[in-house]
Amino acid sequence: DQQVKQNSPSLSVQEGRISILNCDYTNSMFDYFLWYKKYPAEGPTFLISISSIKDKNEDGRFTVFLNKSAKHLSLHIVPSQPGDSAVYFCAASRLEYGNKLVFGAGTILRVKS
Amino acid sequence: ETGVTQTPRHLVMGMTNKKSLKCEQHLGHNAMYWYKQSAKKPLELMFVYSLEERVENNSVPSRFSPECPNSSHLFLHLHTLQPEDSALYLCASSQGSGFLKAFFGQGTRLTVV
Numbered sequence: 001d002q003q004v005k006q007n008s009p010s011l012s013v014q015e016g017r018i019s020i021l022n023c024d025y026t027n028s029m030f031d032y033f034l035w036y037k038k039y040p041a042e043g044p045t046f047l048i049s050i051s052s053i054k055d056k057n058e059d060g061r062f063t064v065f066l067n068k069s070a071k072h073l074s075l076h077i078v079p080s081q082p083g084d085s086a087v088y089f090c091a092a093s094r095l096e097y098g099n100k101l102v103f104g105a106g107t108i109l110r111v112k113s
Numbered sequence: 114e115t116g117v118t119q120t121p122r123h124l125v126m127g128m129t130n131k132k133s134l135k136c137e138q139h140l141g142h143n144a145m146y147w148y149k150q151s152a153k154k155p156l157e158l159m160f161v162y163s164l165e166e167r168v169e170n171n172s173v174p175s176r177f178s179p180e181c182p183n184s185s186h187l188f189l190h191l192h193t194l195q196p197e198d199s200a201l202y203l204c205a206s207s208q209g210s211g212f213l214k215a216f217f218g219q220g221t222r223l224t225v226v
Contacts, residue, residue: 002155034214036217041122041219043204043217043220044156044203045217046214049214091156100161101158101215103155103156103157104155105154105155106155
């Protein structure tokens, strides 16, 4: 049973437009959420996170939104750039289980120039 | 350069072979992890070491045997693997009990023939 789901395996966006990557979770006990980005032949790198006490966190072109009632989070990239083309993983954790991140299967983002 | 180095980058082994994957972190972290990434599946946490002590073993078959001789090094010893064990094996490290911002290595692409 997958606790973190990324239902879109891939997404294609034109350069300069907004990319929206979605993630759903089933465990209401999760209280911390992260996005990781992975290029081919590299390990995942941390991108942005959000605590359940917030509903939005922004870092430059990247914004993560959290809707606790819907158990849904999304990552917005504005404006999208070709270098953003990568696999994006959503992950969730419970702070008291600090060592255990549950990952989604990832979404491949392609930004076309 | 993420500060987490994995060797080898690629490994092909037969089902009767014994091999080891190595991970080294130069970040001064005190927790290290092994993850498995199979095609189109979420990253699966295999083992967690905190202060060189194994604190998590997610029902991983005994043909995978981790070793953490010190806080900078982590090994994954492999023996009598199956073709379905072919995957990308990722090492990660973090500081403190909070996994929240783990740093990943580039991974070892393992193929079992």
